[in-house]
Amino acid sequence: MNNTLIPFFVIIPLASAFLISFIGKFAKRIIIDALSCVSYLLLFVFSLYAVSLTHGAGGMPLVYTVGGWAPPFGISMVLDGLASFMLVTVNLIALCVIIFSLRYMERYTGKPKFHTLFALMVAGMNGVIVTGDLFNLYVFLEIASLSSYALVAFGTEAEELEASFKYAIMGSVAASFIFIGIAFLYGFTSTLNMADMAHVLSNKPATWVIPFVSVLFFMGFGLKAALVPFHAWLPDAHPSAPASISAMLSGVLIKTLGVYALARIFFNVFGITPQQSSVLMFLGALSMLVAVVLALSQWDLKRLLAYHSISQIGYVVLGIGLATPLGILGGLFHLFNHSVFKSLLFLNSGAIDYVVHTRDLKEMSGLKEKMPVTAQTNLVASLSIAGIPPFNGFWSKLIIIFACIQSGHGGYAIAAVVGSLLTLASFMKVQKFAFLGELKEKNKNIREAPLSMTVAMVVLAVICIGGGFLLLPSFRFFISEAVQVLLNGNEYSSLVLGAVGR
């Protein structure tokens, strides 16, 4: 059966976390590195296979019932177009980041602990993606967040601890809002299975419960996704972490725990209403503009990138919030693109930090001649995030802007264009101060980052350049099937329940 593949997305990283923490004390460093790399490679191959499976199933989700208990009684794991799309995104970035960290994390003590926590974080994210049960989603969300709190504090310096404390407090409050929302939904529908819940909700008269729970989820998942009124933790937490962790947090964690969970619940369980979609669009546009303005005045490279993460999440949420086929296509495509170029940018900042030992833009200049690979990949990523053709960021932003105009939200389209111009301006600043100009005297003897770090950056840069090809008709199913899942809305329940024969 094909659906026995699904639990392995959680089992592989969990097993690797367990093994590494077990043998980490006495095993050779190379064995741990190899074990970690092999498990992420395996996960990436499995996720590509999952895409071909869902493509072959022709829009029908694959359902794995844990322990053989059919929904709504047991926990089910659902693999559909959206889930396989997210799995590819998460595991691709995880693979690149772990290759980068092989050398980068040598600077820290306790590298086996890093591998353990990283594997737990990936297990949590993959679990959030494949689960079909609302409480199970909460559990996986907490696994991923808990390991990310620990990873932010990994250096145990004063600033990292402070950032981690702030992040942990806000993250836990957000999780408790989500928990109370789930409790209300359970009290209202007497079920926790998302498909069954969607079925029950579509037969219930509208009451105050759904709007109330929506508000709780907007607060909870919005805080996890760092949308603007709830963003205060992100500019502290993401720069403080080691660069490979920042790449993972900004690249995929906020999208999986925030945007994916939000989209899955609002579209597939509640069946999105115009009010909810207008709230999503407003929050998206607000984050897009506010964060990019704040980013302009930053001199700390990683802090600047962190503000841009908030801004780009705004684009994703705006696109998905439009709830039109074109808007969701743009939003999801931008989600994929943003995870590629933002993790590339954070890895670049990590490479600079590794070589020059600074994050301050004023301290680095003229790095281009000494670090050609970092400079070139950073140029590619900067042009992508600013939306310059032919890089991938251009296409997704173009689609989002077109979708705004098509559905009659001209104001949001203008906001998207303005946000894009300001992004370009702030990345011009990065290019000018970090890579162009005179080389500083003290930096005369630096060398390019080691091979494993440059390999990871080059791979991500190639995906940035080639990302636009995903829109070609022969590759389009990768995104369009994910879009179809969200467009199906409430039909998710009949599809999933139909797949297990109920």
Added chain:
Amino acid sequence: MTLYLLCLLLFCIGLYGVLRKRNLVKMIVGLGIIEYSMNLFFVLLGYRVHGRAPLDARNQDILNMVDPLPQALVLTSIVIGLGVMALIIAIAIRIYEKYGTFDITKIKRLKG
């Protein structure tokens, strides 16, 4: 209904502790109160007046049974809460080692 309102009150007290207190330890206690209130709320949802334990026994008509599912879920949630709490306390101890204070207004190297 009164019970639910008291639960909400407990939640608000916890939220007040997290948002308004300046001492890290008091913030952690506030977070603990939030967790207790939400666990209590979830258990209350499954409670039935004069309900009996959800055990399946022979020769008995079970008329009014307490919903067992929230209890199982709350057990999971308590364990998660324990993990989060242990981590946050560990971080707070390390912060005290670095800064020499628990006062949040003096721990301000990051701008937000």
